[in-house]
Amino acid sequence: MTITKEPKIEIMKKTMKLGFMMTLLSGLMFFASCDDNDEITPVDPNAEYDAILRLSEAATGDTTTATVNVDANTQSTIKARVTFLSTSASMRRLYITQNVGGQGDEPFEITANVDKKADGSIDIEAANSNGIVYELTLPVPSGVGSGTVVYELWTTTGRGDYRDQTQRLAVGPGTITLNYGGANEAAEVKSFSAKLLDAPLADGSSETFISLLDGQVYKINQGEEYVDFWDFGYYYGATGKASLASTDDYPSSVIDIETIANTSDALNTAYFALSSKTSADFDAIAVSGDLSFVTKPTSQRINQLAAGNIIEFVDHYGKKGLIRVTEINGTDGSDGYIEIDVKVQP
Numbered sequence: 001m002t003i004t005k006e007p008k009i010e011i012m013k014k015t016m017k018l019g020f021m022m023t024l025l026s027g028l029m030f031f032a033s034c035d036d037n038d039e040i041t042p043v044d045p046n047a048e049y050d051a052i053l054r055l056s057e058a059a060t061g062d063t064t065t066a067t068v069n070v071d072a073n074t075q076s077t078i079k080a081r082v083t084f085l086s087t088s089a090s091m092r093r094l095y096i097t098q099n100v101g102g103q104g105d106e107p108f109e110i111t112a113n114v115d116k117k118a119d120g121s122i123d124i125e126a127a128n129s130n131g132i133v134y135e136l137t138l139p140v141p142s143g144v145g146s147g148t149v150v151y152e153l154w155t156t157t158g159r160g161d162y163r164d165q166t167q168r169l170a171v172g173p174g175t176i177t178l179n180y181g182g183a184n185e186a187a188e189v190k191s192f193s194a195k196l197l198d199a200p201l202a203d204g205s206s207e208t209f210i211s212l213l214d215g216q217v218y219k220i221n222q223g224e225e226y227v228d229f230w231d232f233g234y235y236y237g238a239t240g241k242a243s244l245a246s247t248d249d250y251p252s253s254v255i256d257i258e259t260i261a262n263t264s265d266a267l268n269t270a271y272f273a274l275s276s277k278t279s280a281d282f283d284a285i286a287v288s289g290d291l292s293f294v295t296k297p298t299s300q301r302i303n304q305l306a307a308g309n310i311i312e313f314v315d316h317y318g319k320k321g322l323i324r325v326t327e328i329n330g331t332d333g334s335d336g337y338i339e340i341d342v343k344v345q346p
Contacts, residue, residue: 102184104346146182198336223261240303
């Protein structure tokens with residue numbers, strides 16, 4: 001399935017009574033004005049929206065879902081208004097995901113000129129931490145013949161996790177579903193190749209960890225903002241030789257992740273076992289159901305790897321997958337690395 005994604009969100013700002021603020025995404029411009037109304041209202045009270053959500057801690061009277069029938073041949077965007085209200089939790093970040101055609105949630109980043117954190121979430125100013133309204137122009141992706149595109153939105157009290165909405169959850173999630181008609185196709189597996197380096201560099205600049213969210217590799221010194229993305233890493237041990245380990249069980253003698261990432265949060269688990277599958281079997285994996293045979297292994301480390309090994313794994317979020325080792329070079333020096341192919345459920 002070929003999908004065209006054209007994220008576009010536009011922004012304005014308005015100050016409200018009782019300390020509530022609202023950020024309105026429209027025009028890529030910022031405007032501030034005073035309002036004497038006691039309720040949160042849009043800048044343009046006569047504006048029409050395709051979808052309206054109201055999300056709060058109490059959930060009383062909330063509207064958490066909206067469905068919009070769309071046709072990509074005649075429309076490129078929809079307009080939505082989403083209100084977040086919190087009385088006890090201070091909202092600090094807004095997270096948005098997009099799921100195109102049932103192929104799995106992906107981070108959806110705003111390209112407008114807004115304050116964003118390193119992980120792509122929107123920074124919510126302290127003045128807006130108890131009430132905020134977003135007016136969103138959301139894309140209707142082309143190339144979707146049938147099925148749905150689903151946007152999920154939630155706020156957090158600090159650094160959240162695109163794959164775990166409960167992490168520091170403040171308010172939400174809310175769901176906006178674009179209905180193209182018909183059913184989604186079978187979900188394809190995520191497939192990517194990566195080169196992971198050993199971790200000998202004192203400055204933390206080696207790309208040692210990988211995220212199964214998108215196959216991106218991360219440097220050790222990126223841990224403070226990105227540690228929740230890390231699923232497993234590579235190292236070369238004195239007895240275990242070429243090895244993979246989950247972030248949760250990565251040897252502290254190699255890297256003290258909690259210190260590097262300045263976190264006391266639970267780290268991502270992943271469980272590995274050598275597979276009897278062949279390289280041809282690996283190549284044949286195409287859709288999510290093709291990986292249903294994988295059962296959760298018991299170990300968060302796998303050692304003495306060699307080129308040609310096929311590894312079964314289950315990640316922190318219950319996704320099943322296979323790893324194919326294509327090359328191992330060096331040992332624990334600065335030239336040490338492993339190259340792998342990965343297929344994982346979306």
